[in-house]
């Protein structure tokens with residue numbers, strides 16, 4: 001079974017910046033490669049309606065590929081992020097609806113996840129991370145992702161949901177997925193507080209703890225726009241974002257970047 005992996009497509013932003021139809025190129029890749037499963041691990045575009053429309057269109061146009069999705073922070077930019085979260089569950093392949101058994105041996109379990117400042121740097125208060133402003137830059141989620149609970153409470157909701165599913169499927173070969181980063185090791189630390197301050201908003205070590213507790217075999221994430229594929233703590237870790245054009249891309253051409261970035265694993 002071939003599983004294609006990509007996150008952080010940021011369709012709207014990258015379409016505008018590249019002046020190219022990002023989705024057309026993605027379509028071309030899928031037509032050429034025909035994976036059995038396509039795992040999109042968050043930040044499809046900004047806002048639930050647009051993300052949902054793109055996902056439904058993909059699934060409609062490629063019925064033989066099973067599209068799976070966890071939301072990113074940008075997908076829940078909405079006046080009520082809880083409502084956005086629920087709206088995105090209308091996509092049948094949203095892992096927030098529950099685990100998906102891939103074949104007799106493997107199950108994929110995930111959800112977007114959130115952050116609880118467990119990756120915070122020293123010298124700042126909880127209140128400063130809650131407000132999320134450093135110098136004159138405010139972390140955009142603070143303005144556009146409006147959850148009913150605090151960041152910590154929202155993270156807790158995901159941890160509880162994921163743990164219930166992981167417990168149900170313990171002993172199986174599990175692929176775990178979140179949008180956010182599960183281990184501190186994958187953060188970029190620049191020793192520049194104007195960058196490192198925002199690592200508090202990159203994820204939670206609680207997701208990594210769950211992965212270790214339940215012995216997951218593979219872990220797919222995104223959010224941080226740096227690509228990783230390596231073993232860590234006995235887990236095959238895959239972070240495979242498209243990221244922002246141009247500074248996070250290796251190529252000028254959309255086709256070259258998308259074709260060279262999408263990762264395919266076999267189970």
Ligand SMILES: [Fe+2]
Nearest residue numbers: 008043072223
């Ligand atoms: Fe992103």
Ligand SMILES: [Fe+2]
Nearest residue numbers: 043072073223
């Ligand atoms: Fe993100």
